[in-house]
Amino acid sequence: MQNSVLDLATGSGDVAYALARNLRAGTKITGMDFCRPMLDEAEKKQAALPRAEQIDFREGDGLNLPDHDHSFDAATLSFGLRNMADRHRCLSELHRVLRPGGRLWVLEFSQPFGWLRPVYYLYLRYILPRVAAVVTGDKSAYDYLCGSIAAFPTHEAISAEMKAAGFTAVTVERLTGGIVALHGGRKD
Ligand SMILES: C[S@@+](CC[C@H](N)C(=O)[O-])C[C@H]1O[C@@H](n2cnc3c(N)ncnc32)[C@H](O)[C@@H]1O
Incomplete structure (x- = not known):
C-alpha cells in the first residue's frame, strides 16, 4: 500500500x-x-x-x-x-x-539551555530586530517573530x-x- x-x-x-x-x-x-x-x-x-x-x-x-x-x-x-x-x-x-x-x-x-540562554535572548530581543529593520525595512515583523519565539x-x-x-x-x-x-x- x-x-x-x-x-x-x-x-x-x-x-x-x-x-x-x-x-x-x-x-x-x-x-x-x-x-x-x-x-x-x-x-x-x-x-x-x-x-x-x-x-x-x-x-x-x-x-x-x-x-x-x-x-x-x-x-x-x-x-x-x-x-x-x-x-x-x-x-x-x-x-x-x-x-x-x-x-x-x-x-x-x-528555549535554549545553559550559558546560551541569556545570550540568545539578548540577540532575539535587541540585535535581530534591529539588524532585520535595516536589511528588510520591516522591524514589526521581526518584533513579532522574536516575541512569539520568546513566549x-x-x-x-x-x-x-x-x-x-x-x-x-x-x-x-x-x-x-x-x-x-x-x-x-x-x-x-
Ligand atoms: C513559519 S512558516 C513555516 C513554513 C514551513 N513549514 C517551514 O518550515 O519552512 C508558518 C506557516 O504556517 C502557516 N499557517 C499558520 N496558521 C495556519 C493554519 N491555521 N492552517 C494552515 N497553515 C497555517 C502559514 O501560512 C505559514 O506558511
Missing part, C-alpha cells in the same frame, strides 16, 4: 520536498497551508525538484483539517505550531487524521500538550543548544 504523509503549514514547501527526496519512492505527500500565496511559492519549485510529482499542495486550515479521519500514516509540522491560534485544536486535528500507529513530528523553536512554551509543556491531544510515546530531541526542539508522538 502507498504511504501518505501530511506536511501541515507547509509554507513554501521545503519540508514537503525534503520528505519526497528522502522517503520511499511512491510515498504520497500532501503539503497543506491556509495561505494560497505560500502554496504558489511552493508550486513554483515543483518542476525543478526530483520526485516533486509525489507532492500535492492543497489549501487547508490546521484548526479544521479538510481530510477524513485516519487519512495519513505520518504528519509533520515544522515551525507552524507557534502560528496556530489554538494549539490544542491543531494537535487534536492532526491526531484525528492520522491512522492508528501513525506518527506526528513537530519541529519548533524552543513559546518549554519543550516539557509542548510534550504535555501533545499527550493532552491524545499522542503517546511522546519524545523530544533538543537541537542547537535547545533553540529548536523536535517532538515526536504516536497515535495508538
Whole structure:
C-alpha cells in the first residue's frame, strides 16, 4: 500500500520536498497551508525538484483539517505550531487524521539551555530586530517573530500538550543548544 504523509503549514514547501527526496519512492505527500500565496511559492519549485510529482499542495486550515479521519500514516509540522491560534485544536486535528500507529513530528523553536540562554535572548530581543529593520525595512515583523519565539512554551509543556491531544510515546530531541526542539508522538 502507498504511504501518505501530511506536511501541515507547509509554507513554501521545503519540508514537503525534503520528505519526497528522502522517503520511499511512491510515498504520497500532501503539503497543506491556509495561505494560497505560500502554496504558489511552493508550486513554483515543483518542476525543478526530483520526485516533486509525489507532492500535492492543497489549501487547508490546521484548526479544521479538510481530510477524513485516519487519512495519513505520518504528519509533520515544522515551525507552524507557534502560528496556530489554538494549539490544542491543531494537535487534536492532526491526531484525528492520522491512522492508528501513525506518527506526528513537530519541529519548533524552543528555549535554549545553559550559558546560551541569556545570550540568545539578548540577540532575539535587541540585535535581530534591529539588524532585520535595516536589511528588510520591516522591524514589526521581526518584533513579532522574536516575541512569539520568546513566549513559546518549554519543550516539557509542548510534550504535555501533545499527550493532552491524545499522542503517546511522546519524545523530544533538543537541537542547537535547545533553540529548536523536535517532538515526536504516536497515535495508538
Ligand atoms: C513559519 S512558516 C513555516 C513554513 C514551513 N513549514 C517551514 O518550515 O519552512 C508558518 C506557516 O504556517 C502557516 N499557517 C499558520 N496558521 C495556519 C493554519 N491555521 N492552517 C494552515 N497553515 C497555517 C502559514 O501560512 C505559514 O506558511
